[in-house]
Amino acid sequence: MTIFSWHRSEFEQLAQRLAQLPHALLLRGLTGIGKRGFAAAVARGLLCENPPAPLESCSQCQACRWMASDSHPDFRLLEPEAAQTTADEEPDDKKKKRDISIAQVRSLTDFINISAHRNGRKVVVIQPAEAMNVNAANALLKNLEEPPPNTFFLLVTDRPHMLPATIRSRCQQLPLRPPTLEEAGAWLKQAGSAHPELALAQAGGAPLLAAQLDNPEYWDARRQFIEGLIRRPFEPLALAERLASHAVPRLIGWLQRWTYDLASLSQGSRVRYNPDHEAALAAAAQRMPALEVARLHRELVRFQRVVNHPLNTRLLLEDWFLRYAQLDRG
Numbered sequence: 001m002t003i004f005s006w007h008r009s010e011f012e013q014l015a016q017r018l019a020q021l022p023h024a025l026l027l028r029g030l031t032g033i034g035k036r037g038f039a040a041a042v043a044r045g046l047l048c049e050n051p052p053a054p055l056e057s058c059s060q061c062q063a064c065r066w067m068a069s070d071s072h073p074d075f076r077l078l079e080p081e082a083a084q085t086t087a088d089e090e091p092d093d094k095k096k097k098r099d100i101s102i103a104q105v106r107s108l109t110d111f112i113n114i115s116a117h118r119n120g121r122k123v124v125v126i127q128p129a130e131a132m133n134v135n136a137a138n139a140l141l142k143n144l145e146e147p148p149p150n151t152f153f154l155l156v157t158d159r160p161h162m163l164p165a166t167i168r169s170r171c172q173q174l175p176l177r178p179p180t181l182e183e184a185g186a187w188l189k190q191a192g193s194a195h196p197e198l199a200l201a202q203a204g205g206a207p208l209l210a211a212q213l214d215n216p217e218y219w220d221a222r223r224q225f226i227e228g229l230i231r232r233p234f235e236p237l238a239l240a241e242r243l244a245s246h247a248v249p250r251l252i253g254w255l256q257r258w259t260y261d262l263a264s265l266s267q268g269s270r271v272r273y274n275p276d277h278e279a280a281l282a283a284a285a286q287r288m289p290a291l292e293v294a295r296l297h298r299e300l301v302r303f304q305r306v307v308n309h310p311l312n313t314r315l316l317l318e319d320w321f322l323r324y325a326q327l328d329r330g
């Protein structure tokens, strides 16, 4: 994982005050903009034994080689066991173990209390920090209150408000900005994206999310979804059946973004997520009751937060599509 050009200046500012680096940093910012890559780069920079410049890493020394193979004895990464998937695309069977447990935090005790193996520094990355449950956060608090010398905690979060205030107040906050559309588009093109603009729109401007979803399978499934949704007459039950094999969070996410765009258009704002279907959206927004669409959108957002192992995808989709159909009888 690397550090992105749009975070370069934050990284350099950190490097300039390396000697006064706080023992706990809270890296916060939107989902999918590269915060984890930033944390990883800081960790490498802190542990590198032959840094070419402050906080830079050489990628040659023993420490850098260990970091590359996830085996540095002075580094710990705490994340939920069900990591490596995003909320949007998470398969249903990975819903468990989304917490960072107290046992994981307690496993740091020995690590923190023994002296470092190599250059004297030790680094702990916790991501996403809000995945710590209350007990885990309390256990961590002790470490943050009495920081061991030369030990650095890097907490990464999309949702700082979900962290206990006690944790937040003991970290120095480092906001990481999202890239501009131009920066993100340029990066995606360079990464070989087939549809950089549309992928970015779908991902709400987050380039890493955009890169992840920009694949033929995604576009094909989305095409099916939208064709079904704009077909006249709309056939909610048939569409639910056709899409029943797809992951629920993805489908609900699409309907949520579609209704967001409808609500946005009826308030005189612009299409955000589905710029390739602006005409169909505008026509639908004309004939659908704006307040009801906005309400449906809010309910989808709430539902998306709790969606978890639905017993029957088809029945669930039927329900939402029928509600959409009721609003779109034009």
Ligand SMILES: [Zn+2]
Pocket (backbone or CB within 6 Å): 047, 048, 049, 050, 051, 057, 058, 059, 060, 061, 062, 063, 064
């Ligand atoms: Zn190195």
